[in-house]
Amino acid sequence: MSAPISQVRPQPDQVLVDIVDYVLSGLPGDSANALTTARYCLLDTLGCGLEALSYPACTKLLGPIVPGTIVPNGAKVPGTAFQLDPVQAAFNIGAMIRWLDFNDTWLAAEWGHPSDNLGGILATADWLSRTAVAQGTQSTQGKPPLTMKHVLEAMVKAHEIQGCIALENAFNKVGLDHVLLVKLASTAVVGQLLGLTRDELINAVSLAMVDGHALRTYRHAPNTGSRKSWAAGDATARAVRLALIAKTGEMGYPSALTAKTWGFYDVSFKGQPFRFQRPYGTYVMENVLFKIAFPAEFHAQTAAEAAMTLHGQLAQRGKTADDIARITIRTHEAAIRIIDKSGPLANPADRDHCIQYMVAVPILFGRLTAADYEDDIAGDPRIDALRAKTFCVEDPQFTRDYHDPGKRSIANALTVELNDGTTLDEVVVEYPIGHKRRREAGIPLLIEKFRTHLARRFAAKQQQAILDVSLDAARLEAMPVHEYVDLYVT
Numbered sequence: 006m007s008a009p010i011s012q013v014r015p016q017p018d019q020v021l022v023d024i025v026d027y028v029l030s031g032l033p034g035d036s037a038n039a040l041t042t043a044r045y046c047l048l049d050t051l052g053c054g055l056e057a058l059s060y061p062a063c064t065k066l067l068g069p070i071v072p073g074t075i076v077p078n079g080a081k082v083p084g085t086a087f088q089l090d091p092v093q094a095a096f097n098i099g100a101m102i103r104w105l106d107f108n109d110t111w112l113a114a115e116w117g118h119p120s121d122n123l124g125g126i127l128a129t130a131d132w133l134s135r136t137a138v139a140q141g142t143q144s145t146q147g148k149p150p151l152t153m154k155h156v157l158e159a160m161v162k163a164h165e166i167q168g169c170i171a172l173e174n175a176f177n178k179v180g181l182d183h184v185l186l187v188k189l190a191s192t193a194v195v196g197q198l199l200g201l202t203r204d205e206l207i208n209a210v211s212l213a214m215v216d217g218h219a220l221r222t223y224r225h226a227p228n229t230g231s232r233k234s235w236a237a238g239d240a241t242a243r244a245v246r247l248a249l250i251a252k253t254g255e256m257g258y259p260s261a262l263t264a265k266t267w268g269f270y271d272v273s274f275k276g277q278p279f280r281f282q283r284p285y286g287t288y289v290m291e292n293v294l295f296k297i298a299f300p301a302e303f304h305a306q307t308a309a310e311a312a313m314t315l316h317g318q319l320a321q322r323g324k325t326a327d328d329i330a331r332i333t334i335r336t337h338e339a340a341i342r343i344i345d346k347s348g349p350l351a352n353p354a355d356r357d358h359c360i361q362y363m364v365a366v367p368i369l370f371g372r373l374t375a376a377d378y379e380d381d382i383a384g385d386p387r388i389d390a391l392r393a394k395t396f397c398v399e400d401p402q403f404t405r406d407y408h409d410p411g412k413r414s415i416a417n418a419l420t421v422e423l424n425d426g427t428t429l430d431e432v433v434v435e436y437p438i439g440h441k442r443r444r445e446a447g448i449p450l451l452i453e454k455f456r457t458h459l460a461r462r463f464a465a466k467q468q469q470a471i472l473d474v475s476l477d478a479a480r481l482e483a484m485p486v487h488e489y490v491d492l493y494v495t
Contacts, residue, residue, distance in 0.1 A: 017207045017259040020279055021214070025206045027285040028162055028193045036161065039287035041478065043157040043164075046109055048475050049295055049451055050120040051493070052458030053108045054101030055084045056375065059461060062353075063104040066235060067097045078139045080131040083493035084462050091125075091132040095191075095245045099124025099238025105375045106234070106357050109439075110294045110303035111164075112339065112407065112415060115171035117183035119293060121237035122163035123156075125191035125245045127490070129198050130156050134487040151198065153489050154482035159194040161290045166190035168289030172410075173280040179273060182219040184240035189213045191244030199252055208257025212247045214269050215261045226346060229355040282410065292413060295439030297450045300375045304340035305363040307434035308417035312367035314432045315421055319368070326369050326387055328423050332395040334360060335418040335431070337403040345397045353378035364419065365391040406435070415440070452476070462495070 080094035134150035192213040223232040346359040418433040
């Protein structure tokens with residue numbers, strides 16, 4: 006017979022303790038680079054959300070749960086007139102920034118988008134700041150409003166929690182979606198912003214781990230759908246809710262991970278404990294990948310860049326896609342597992358996770374934009390004709406370099422064979438423009454991307470007011486959160 010389960014309440018799991026102690030500590034002394042990167046990440050993430058407001062499929066999900074509700078001192082949703090409770094505001098902001106698959110990316114054993122956590126961070130910080138101003142800093146309850154530096158520091162920590170766990174732990178291999186890590190990281194940093202004690206914060210992250218976790222069903226054929234665009238918003242909103250529950254003094258579950266039979270490891274992770282490559286610091290933010298050139302699933306970024314080069318080469322030869330007999334994509338294992346697709350593509354969510362589609366469009370049109378995933382473009386028969394001629398093969402070295410912490414490449418190589426028997430020189434791109442190794446070239450383009458997003462939503466005077474603060478690091482860090490968010494209100 007198996008031994009009975011002990012009735013003695015255990016000490017909290019070390020994984021939970023390590024997360025909480027990291028969140029409650031200050032950033033390392035050498036964190037200037039991480040904070041600078043976080044500032045660019047903030048701009049890029051908000052810009053992506055502003056672009057998403059042009060898409061009715063996104064905007065139909067936004068606003069209060071009960072139409073017309075305005076929450077006194079509530080968090081405001083950038084680019085809109087909504088003022089909501091922090092949970093619903095987190096959903097709104099989180100859904101916006103993830104909608105077009107254009108915000109940052111982290112690739113490891115698990116994939117994800119750490120800036121998804123900004124939904125909960127910004128909503129909570131904005132609400133707390135407005136509440137502080139309403140109460141008055143001279144009152145007995147009064148506290149000064151949070152500043153944007155608090156937001157940037159929380160972003161660094163959320164990136165680090167999500168990214169460090171993702172380095173060695175593949176939730177996708179047990180069918181769980183990576184937004185689990187958004188919920189966990191957001192709960193931790195939002196709890197810290199809310200002023201939870203250490204014990205309350207341990208309770209909060211334990212609540213996140215025993216929570217229901219999303220399946221990856223909506224990311225894969227034959228069920229690929231738009232939930233993948235709002236799943237992170239849902240996760241970061243849930244995190245705010247759990248942190249608020251913990252703040253009431255609600256109990257936690259100390260062995261949420263390790264409990265025999267009933268803990269996360271046994272129920273959802275095949276009995277395996279989490280593995281860690283490195284302690285929490287600032288590594289993830291410093292090495293995060295920005296999507297600068299294309300709104301495309303990140304494993305295809307270099308493939309799309311190579312396809313743009315081939316578009317030019319074909320034009321120089323007086324050739325078109327009709328002259329192509331075959332395209333071979335030499336790629337890494339993760340790309341094959343996630344975005345190698347043949348057959349019908351049902352919707353934009355399906356198309357932006359198909360590497361053949363994301364190669365065909367640039368070769369045909371010399372571009373790849375968010376609008377290129379919509380039905381009117383996808384209906385062009387030349388796209389599917391070219392997809393049918395495009396095949397992926399794994400290069401084991403590309404796969405090794407993808408996992409190498411010193412390289413973290415996301416390589417793709419394209420070879421085009423023409424109907425006349427000619428084979429064009431292979432075009433290889435190892436590192437996308439948003440990679441740390443191309444940061445110097447990428448940041449000016451990232452700022453230009455931000456300017457473009459602002460111009461879609463705001464008049465020139467409002468655009469300039471946002472830019473003046475956002476591009477001045479010292480001024481941005483010192484600005485109260487609610488004042489910065491107010492710059493984005495329509």
